[in-house]
Amino acid sequence: MTVSVLIAGILAYLLGSIPTSVWYGQAFFGIDVRNHGSGNAGATNTFRVLGKRAGTIVLLIDVLKGWIAANLALILFYLGEISMDERVPMKLAFGIIAVIGHLFPVFANFKGGKGVATLLGMVLSIHPEAAGACIAVFVLVMISSRYVSLSSILATLSFPLMMVFGLFGPESNLLIIFGFVLFALIVYTHHKNIGRLLRGEESRVPIGRRRSR
Incomplete structure (x- = not known):
């Protein structure tokens, strides 16, 4: 591992570690979202606690964190630090590191x-077409069920399934394995939600109705 790759990995973790919801809530509302709602420092709880505008901003920044982190691999490629064949594996590695940073x-x-x-x-950085399909799955499940957790889990599962069935052409085994690993990670981070889903x-999410704050 070169020094450049190590530095990029550290940057990916630091990018993922930016607590967007916490900093935004403290800067503009004077509150820590982790002390309200579900107690989670994510976009969903930001929507719940701070409203649509704040939730949308947090969501977009959190998406951008993963996209930038994965694209650090492209910078290394253009600098001649990694080969063309290493671009996707490095994108996966830096993206996963960023997700870990977001979790911890x-x-x-x-x-x-x-x-x-x-x-x-x-995923937007690695496979934009599949990412668009995952977003479509999320929206459809959200409209039909109004469960953010269920929508997230099924949208994540749809990625490796699309790779397995080759909906976008032949895909590498690496992307398939990566997809199922990430699905397992999302199931783990949503284990409490899954328990609540099973218990009803x-x-x-009150789609189509304005919530009072």
């Missing part, structure tokens, strides 16, 4: 979100 952010006492938005940013206690 050094800037927020290692108490972060669930990594879905940052994961989406990474999971909160639904």
Whole structure:
């Protein structure tokens, strides 16, 4: 491993560690979202606690974190530090590191979100077509069920399944394995939500109705 790759890996973790919801809430509302709602430092809880505008901003920044982290591989490629064949594996590596940073952010006492938005940013960098299909799955499940957690889990599962069935042409085994590993990670980070879903206690998103704050 070269020094450049190591530095890029550290940068990927630091990018993922940016606690967007925490910093935004403290800067513009004077509150820590982790002390309200579900207690999660992610975009969903930001929507719930701070409203649509704040939630959208946090969501977009968290997606951007994953996208930038994955694209650090392109910078290394253009600098001649990695070969063309190493670009996708390096994108995967830096993207996963960023997701880990989002889950365990050094800037927020290692108490972060669930990594879905940052994961989406990474997939957008690696496979934009599949990312668009995953977004479509998320939206369809959200409209039909109004469960953010279920939508996130099924959208994540759709990625490796699309790779297995070759919906976008032949795909590498690396992307298939990567997809199932990330699905397992999302299931782990949503294990409490899964329990509530099974018990019928999971909160639904009030689509189409304005919530009072």
